[in-house]
Amino acid sequence: MTLATLRQALRQLEDDGLVSQQPGRGTFVTEPRAAYRLDSLRGFAEDLRSQGHLVTTQILGQAVHRPPRWVSAQLGDADRAVRLERLRLLAGRPAVHQLSWIRGTELAETDLSGTSLYAALADRGIVVHRAAESVRPGILADSEATLLAQPPGTPAFVSDRVTYGLDDTPLVFDRATILGTLLEIRTERAVTGLSMQWTRQATS
Structure with missing residues:
Protein backbone atom coordinates (compact mmCIF):
# COMPACT_ATOMS: atom_id res chain seq x y z
CA MET A 1 0.00 0.00 0.00
CA THR A 2 1.40 3.38 -0.98
CA LEU A 3 1.52 6.33 1.43
CA ALA A 4 -1.04 8.18 -0.68
CA THR A 5 -3.45 5.24 -0.51
CA LEU A 6 -2.97 5.00 3.26
CA ARG A 7 -3.71 8.70 3.70
CA GLN A 8 -6.82 8.39 1.55
CA ALA A 9 -8.02 5.43 3.62
CA LEU A 10 -7.45 7.33 6.87
CA ARG A 11 -9.35 10.34 5.52
CA GLN A 12 -12.26 8.07 4.60
CA LEU A 13 -12.27 6.49 8.06
CA GLU A 14 -12.21 9.95 9.64
CA ASP A 15 -15.08 11.12 7.41
CA ASP A 16 -17.04 8.06 8.54
CA GLY A 17 -16.38 8.95 12.18
CA LEU A 18 -14.39 5.77 12.87
CA VAL A 19 -11.03 7.38 13.64
CA SER A 20 -9.81 10.82 14.65
CA GLN A 21 -6.48 12.32 13.64
CA GLN A 22 -4.84 14.58 16.21
CA PRO A 23 -1.89 16.67 14.96
CA GLY A 24 1.30 15.82 16.79
CA ARG A 25 -0.26 12.82 18.57
CA GLY A 26 -1.39 10.34 15.95
CA THR A 27 -4.54 8.56 14.78
CA PHE A 28 -6.99 7.10 17.27
CA VAL A 29 -10.06 4.88 17.06
CA THR A 30 -13.16 6.95 17.78
CA GLU A 31 -15.31 5.81 20.67
CA PRO A 32 -18.90 4.98 19.65
CA ARG A 33 -21.30 7.80 20.45
CA ALA A 34 -24.29 7.22 22.65
CA ALA A 35 -27.64 8.25 21.21
CA TYR A 36 -29.87 10.87 22.83
CA ARG A 37 -33.37 9.96 21.62
CA LEU A 38 -36.10 12.53 21.04
CA ASP A 39 -39.01 10.12 20.81
CA SER A 40 -39.54 9.31 24.51
CA LEU A 41 -40.65 11.15 27.62
CA ARG A 42 -37.79 10.11 29.85
CA GLY A 43 -34.94 11.82 31.60
CA PHE A 44 -31.47 11.88 30.11
CA ALA A 45 -29.98 9.26 32.44
CA GLU A 46 -32.97 6.91 32.06
CA ASP A 47 -32.70 7.12 28.29
CA LEU A 48 -29.01 6.25 28.16
CA ARG A 49 -29.24 3.52 30.82
CA SER A 50 -31.96 1.84 28.77
CA GLN A 51 -29.40 1.62 25.95
CA TRP A 70 -35.31 34.05 31.51
CA VAL A 71 -36.48 31.05 33.55
CA SER A 72 -39.70 32.73 34.72
CA ALA A 73 -40.58 33.21 31.06
CA GLN A 74 -40.78 29.39 30.88
CA LEU A 75 -42.18 28.53 34.33
CA GLY A 76 -44.78 31.28 34.48
CA ASP A 77 -45.73 32.69 37.87
CA ALA A 78 -43.48 30.47 40.03
CA ASP A 79 -41.85 32.77 42.55
CA ARG A 80 -39.76 30.03 44.21
CA ALA A 81 -38.11 27.06 42.55
CA VAL A 82 -35.40 24.51 43.18
CA ARG A 83 -32.28 25.26 41.19
CA LEU A 84 -30.64 21.91 40.45
CA GLU A 85 -27.25 21.81 38.72
CA ARG A 86 -25.90 18.43 37.67
CA LEU A 87 -22.98 16.96 35.77
CA ARG A 88 -23.73 13.74 33.90
CA LEU A 89 -20.86 11.31 33.35
CA LEU A 90 -20.99 8.68 30.62
CA ALA A 91 -18.76 5.72 31.49
CA GLY A 92 -16.90 8.01 33.88
CA ARG A 93 -16.41 10.84 31.35
CA PRO A 94 -18.18 14.20 31.74
CA ALA A 95 -20.79 14.37 28.97
CA VAL A 96 -23.62 16.74 29.94
CA HIS A 97 -23.98 19.85 32.08
CA GLN A 98 -27.61 20.11 33.17
CA LEU A 99 -29.30 23.06 34.89
CA SER A 100 -32.89 22.42 36.00
CA TRP A 101 -35.40 24.75 37.63
CA ILE A 102 -38.20 22.83 39.40
CA ARG A 103 -41.40 24.63 40.34
CA GLY A 104 -42.02 24.73 44.10
CA THR A 105 -39.78 23.59 46.94
CA GLU A 106 -40.81 19.94 47.43
CA LEU A 107 -37.59 18.51 45.98
CA ALA A 108 -35.21 20.86 47.78
CA GLU A 109 -33.88 18.11 50.09
CA THR A 110 -34.34 15.08 47.81
CA ASP A 111 -31.20 13.16 46.82
CA LEU A 112 -31.33 13.26 43.02
CA SER A 113 -27.88 11.83 42.35
CA GLY A 114 -29.31 8.38 41.62
CA THR A 115 -33.02 9.10 41.19
CA SER A 116 -34.81 10.31 38.08
CA LEU A 117 -36.30 13.78 38.46
CA TYR A 118 -39.51 12.51 36.86
CA ALA A 119 -39.62 9.60 39.33
CA ALA A 120 -39.09 11.96 42.25
CA LEU A 121 -42.01 14.10 41.05
CA ALA A 122 -44.18 10.99 40.67
CA ASP A 123 -43.36 9.94 44.25
CA ARG A 124 -44.98 13.20 45.35
CA GLY A 125 -48.09 12.62 43.26
CA ILE A 126 -47.03 15.02 40.49
CA VAL A 127 -47.73 13.46 37.11
CA VAL A 128 -45.65 14.45 34.09
CA HIS A 129 -47.91 14.78 31.06
CA ARG A 130 -45.78 16.12 28.23
CA ALA A 131 -42.64 18.05 27.42
CA ALA A 132 -41.62 20.54 24.74
CA GLU A 133 -37.96 20.43 23.76
CA SER A 134 -35.79 22.43 21.39
CA VAL A 135 -32.23 21.47 20.49
CA ARG A 136 -29.76 23.81 18.83
CA PRO A 137 -26.04 23.68 18.04
CA GLY A 138 -23.67 25.57 20.28
CA ILE A 139 -20.14 25.68 21.65
CA LEU A 140 -18.83 25.33 25.19
CA ALA A 141 -18.34 28.53 27.14
CA ASP A 142 -15.42 28.73 29.58
CA SER A 143 -17.37 27.57 32.65
CA GLU A 144 -19.00 24.63 30.87
CA ALA A 145 -15.73 23.68 29.17
CA THR A 146 -14.05 23.42 32.59
CA TYR A 164 -45.76 20.05 31.94
CA GLY A 165 -48.21 18.45 34.36
CA LEU A 166 -51.70 17.11 33.67
CA ASP A 167 -53.22 20.61 33.87
CA ASP A 168 -50.51 21.94 31.51
CA THR A 169 -48.78 23.80 34.32
CA PRO A 170 -45.04 24.03 33.59
CA LEU A 171 -43.22 21.94 36.20
CA VAL A 172 -39.57 21.98 35.15
CA PHE A 173 -37.39 24.08 32.90
CA ASP A 174 -34.24 22.23 31.98
CA ARG A 175 -31.20 23.39 29.99
CA ALA A 176 -28.72 20.68 29.07
CA THR A 177 -25.41 21.33 27.36
CA ILE A 178 -24.51 18.05 25.66
CA LEU A 179 -20.96 17.33 24.53
CA GLY A 180 -21.20 16.89 20.77
CA THR A 181 -18.10 14.71 20.59
CA LEU A 182 -19.65 12.05 22.86
CA LEU A 183 -23.33 12.07 21.98
CA GLU A 184 -25.44 12.22 18.86
CA ILE A 185 -29.15 12.95 18.54
CA ARG A 186 -31.26 10.25 16.95
CA THR A 187 -34.93 9.73 16.36
CA GLU A 188 -37.20 7.41 14.42
CA ARG A 189 -40.02 8.52 12.19
CA ALA A 190 -43.24 6.82 11.19
CA VAL A 191 -46.45 7.93 9.53
CA THR A 192 -48.25 7.99 12.87
CA GLY A 193 -45.20 8.56 15.05
CA LEU A 194 -42.94 11.42 15.94
CA SER A 195 -43.09 14.56 13.86
CA MET A 196 -40.34 17.15 13.81
CA GLN A 197 -40.43 20.79 12.86
CA TRP A 198 -37.41 22.83 11.86
CA THR A 199 -37.41 26.57 12.41
CA ARG A 200 -34.81 29.12 11.38
CA GLN A 201 -32.75 30.63 14.19
CA ALA A 202 -33.22 34.37 14.63
CA THR A 203 -30.15 36.34 13.58
CA SER A 204 -28.96 39.52 15.21
Whole structure:
Protein backbone atom coordinates (compact mmCIF):
# COMPACT_ATOMS: atom_id res chain seq x y z
CA MET A 1 0.00 0.00 0.00
CA THR A 2 1.40 3.38 -0.98
CA LEU A 3 1.52 6.33 1.43
CA ALA A 4 -1.04 8.18 -0.68
CA THR A 5 -3.45 5.24 -0.51
CA LEU A 6 -2.97 5.00 3.26
CA ARG A 7 -3.71 8.70 3.70
CA GLN A 8 -6.82 8.39 1.55
CA ALA A 9 -8.02 5.43 3.62
CA LEU A 10 -7.45 7.33 6.87
CA ARG A 11 -9.35 10.34 5.52
CA GLN A 12 -12.26 8.07 4.60
CA LEU A 13 -12.27 6.49 8.06
CA GLU A 14 -12.21 9.95 9.64
CA ASP A 15 -15.08 11.12 7.41
CA ASP A 16 -17.04 8.06 8.54
CA GLY A 17 -16.38 8.95 12.18
CA LEU A 18 -14.39 5.77 12.87
CA VAL A 19 -11.03 7.38 13.64
CA SER A 20 -9.81 10.82 14.65
CA GLN A 21 -6.48 12.32 13.64
CA GLN A 22 -4.84 14.58 16.21
CA PRO A 23 -1.89 16.67 14.96
CA GLY A 24 1.30 15.82 16.79
CA ARG A 25 -0.26 12.82 18.57
CA GLY A 26 -1.39 10.34 15.95
CA THR A 27 -4.54 8.56 14.78
CA PHE A 28 -6.99 7.10 17.27
CA VAL A 29 -10.06 4.88 17.06
CA THR A 30 -13.16 6.95 17.78
CA GLU A 31 -15.31 5.81 20.67
CA PRO A 32 -18.90 4.98 19.65
CA ARG A 33 -21.30 7.80 20.45
CA ALA A 34 -24.29 7.22 22.65
CA ALA A 35 -27.64 8.25 21.21
CA TYR A 36 -29.87 10.87 22.83
CA ARG A 37 -33.37 9.96 21.62
CA LEU A 38 -36.10 12.53 21.04
CA ASP A 39 -39.01 10.12 20.81
CA SER A 40 -39.54 9.31 24.51
CA LEU A 41 -40.65 11.15 27.62
CA ARG A 42 -37.79 10.11 29.85
CA GLY A 43 -34.94 11.82 31.60
CA PHE A 44 -31.47 11.88 30.11
CA ALA A 45 -29.98 9.26 32.44
CA GLU A 46 -32.97 6.91 32.06
CA ASP A 47 -32.70 7.12 28.29
CA LEU A 48 -29.01 6.25 28.16
CA ARG A 49 -29.24 3.52 30.82
CA SER A 50 -31.96 1.84 28.77
CA GLN A 51 -29.40 1.62 25.95
CA GLY A 52 -26.92 -0.13 28.25
CA HIS A 53 -24.70 2.86 29.05
CA LEU A 54 -23.21 3.53 32.48
CA VAL A 55 -24.42 6.95 33.60
CA THR A 56 -23.54 8.61 36.90
CA THR A 57 -24.58 11.99 38.25
CA GLN A 58 -22.71 14.59 40.28
CA ILE A 59 -24.86 17.20 42.04
CA LEU A 60 -23.13 20.57 41.69
CA GLY A 61 -25.82 22.57 43.48
CA GLN A 62 -29.35 22.16 44.81
CA ALA A 63 -31.15 25.00 46.59
CA VAL A 64 -34.30 27.10 46.53
CA HIS A 65 -34.04 30.40 44.64
CA ARG A 66 -36.19 32.97 42.94
CA PRO A 67 -35.99 32.07 39.23
CA PRO A 68 -34.27 34.63 37.00
CA ARG A 69 -36.35 36.36 34.37
CA TRP A 70 -35.31 34.05 31.51
CA VAL A 71 -36.48 31.05 33.55
CA SER A 72 -39.70 32.73 34.72
CA ALA A 73 -40.58 33.21 31.06
CA GLN A 74 -40.78 29.39 30.88
CA LEU A 75 -42.18 28.53 34.33
CA GLY A 76 -44.78 31.28 34.48
CA ASP A 77 -45.73 32.69 37.87
CA ALA A 78 -43.48 30.47 40.03
CA ASP A 79 -41.85 32.77 42.55
CA ARG A 80 -39.76 30.03 44.21
CA ALA A 81 -38.11 27.06 42.55
CA VAL A 82 -35.40 24.51 43.18
CA ARG A 83 -32.28 25.26 41.19
CA LEU A 84 -30.64 21.91 40.45
CA GLU A 85 -27.25 21.81 38.72
CA ARG A 86 -25.90 18.43 37.67
CA LEU A 87 -22.98 16.96 35.77
CA ARG A 88 -23.73 13.74 33.90
CA LEU A 89 -20.86 11.31 33.35
CA LEU A 90 -20.99 8.68 30.62
CA ALA A 91 -18.76 5.72 31.49
CA GLY A 92 -16.90 8.01 33.88
CA ARG A 93 -16.41 10.84 31.35
CA PRO A 94 -18.18 14.20 31.74
CA ALA A 95 -20.79 14.37 28.97
CA VAL A 96 -23.62 16.74 29.94
CA HIS A 97 -23.98 19.85 32.08
CA GLN A 98 -27.61 20.11 33.17
CA LEU A 99 -29.30 23.06 34.89
CA SER A 100 -32.89 22.42 36.00
CA TRP A 101 -35.40 24.75 37.63
CA ILE A 102 -38.20 22.83 39.40
CA ARG A 103 -41.40 24.63 40.34
CA GLY A 104 -42.02 24.73 44.10
CA THR A 105 -39.78 23.59 46.94
CA GLU A 106 -40.81 19.94 47.43
CA LEU A 107 -37.59 18.51 45.98
CA ALA A 108 -35.21 20.86 47.78
CA GLU A 109 -33.88 18.11 50.09
CA THR A 110 -34.34 15.08 47.81
CA ASP A 111 -31.20 13.16 46.82
CA LEU A 112 -31.33 13.26 43.02
CA SER A 113 -27.88 11.83 42.35
CA GLY A 114 -29.31 8.38 41.62
CA THR A 115 -33.02 9.10 41.19
CA SER A 116 -34.81 10.31 38.08
CA LEU A 117 -36.30 13.78 38.46
CA TYR A 118 -39.51 12.51 36.86
CA ALA A 119 -39.62 9.60 39.33
CA ALA A 120 -39.09 11.96 42.25
CA LEU A 121 -42.01 14.10 41.05
CA ALA A 122 -44.18 10.99 40.67
CA ASP A 123 -43.36 9.94 44.25
CA ARG A 124 -44.98 13.20 45.35
CA GLY A 125 -48.09 12.62 43.26
CA ILE A 126 -47.03 15.02 40.49
CA VAL A 127 -47.73 13.46 37.11
CA VAL A 128 -45.65 14.45 34.09
CA HIS A 129 -47.91 14.78 31.06
CA ARG A 130 -45.78 16.12 28.23
CA ALA A 131 -42.64 18.05 27.42
CA ALA A 132 -41.62 20.54 24.74
CA GLU A 133 -37.96 20.43 23.76
CA SER A 134 -35.79 22.43 21.39
CA VAL A 135 -32.23 21.47 20.49
CA ARG A 136 -29.76 23.81 18.83
CA PRO A 137 -26.04 23.68 18.04
CA GLY A 138 -23.67 25.57 20.28
CA ILE A 139 -20.14 25.68 21.65
CA LEU A 140 -18.83 25.33 25.19
CA ALA A 141 -18.34 28.53 27.14
CA ASP A 142 -15.42 28.73 29.58
CA SER A 143 -17.37 27.57 32.65
CA GLU A 144 -19.00 24.63 30.87
CA ALA A 145 -15.73 23.68 29.17
CA THR A 146 -14.05 23.42 32.59
CA LEU A 147 -16.81 21.19 33.95
CA LEU A 148 -16.81 18.96 30.87
CA ALA A 149 -12.99 18.83 30.71
CA GLN A 150 -12.89 20.17 27.15
CA PRO A 151 -11.36 23.23 25.48
CA PRO A 152 -13.63 26.30 25.20
CA GLY A 153 -15.33 26.36 21.81
CA THR A 154 -15.83 22.57 21.64
CA PRO A 155 -19.03 21.72 19.69
CA ALA A 156 -22.09 21.01 21.81
CA PHE A 157 -25.85 20.59 21.61
CA VAL A 158 -27.97 22.86 23.80
CA SER A 159 -31.34 21.40 24.79
CA ASP A 160 -34.09 23.49 26.39
CA ARG A 161 -36.97 21.40 27.74
CA VAL A 162 -40.14 22.48 29.51
CA THR A 163 -42.02 19.67 31.25
CA TYR A 164 -45.76 20.05 31.94
CA GLY A 165 -48.21 18.45 34.36
CA LEU A 166 -51.70 17.11 33.67
CA ASP A 167 -53.22 20.61 33.87
CA ASP A 168 -50.51 21.94 31.51
CA THR A 169 -48.78 23.80 34.32
CA PRO A 170 -45.04 24.03 33.59
CA LEU A 171 -43.22 21.94 36.20
CA VAL A 172 -39.57 21.98 35.15
CA PHE A 173 -37.39 24.08 32.90
CA ASP A 174 -34.24 22.23 31.98
CA ARG A 175 -31.20 23.39 29.99
CA ALA A 176 -28.72 20.68 29.07
CA THR A 177 -25.41 21.33 27.36
CA ILE A 178 -24.51 18.05 25.66
CA LEU A 179 -20.96 17.33 24.53
CA GLY A 180 -21.20 16.89 20.77
CA THR A 181 -18.10 14.71 20.59
CA LEU A 182 -19.65 12.05 22.86
CA LEU A 183 -23.33 12.07 21.98
CA GLU A 184 -25.44 12.22 18.86
CA ILE A 185 -29.15 12.95 18.54
CA ARG A 186 -31.26 10.25 16.95
CA THR A 187 -34.93 9.73 16.36
CA GLU A 188 -37.20 7.41 14.42
CA ARG A 189 -40.02 8.52 12.19
CA ALA A 190 -43.24 6.82 11.19
CA VAL A 191 -46.45 7.93 9.53
CA THR A 192 -48.25 7.99 12.87
CA GLY A 193 -45.20 8.56 15.05
CA LEU A 194 -42.94 11.42 15.94
CA SER A 195 -43.09 14.56 13.86
CA MET A 196 -40.34 17.15 13.81
CA GLN A 197 -40.43 20.79 12.86
CA TRP A 198 -37.41 22.83 11.86
CA THR A 199 -37.41 26.57 12.41
CA ARG A 200 -34.81 29.12 11.38
CA GLN A 201 -32.75 30.63 14.19
CA ALA A 202 -33.22 34.37 14.63
CA THR A 203 -30.15 36.34 13.58
CA SER A 204 -28.96 39.52 15.21
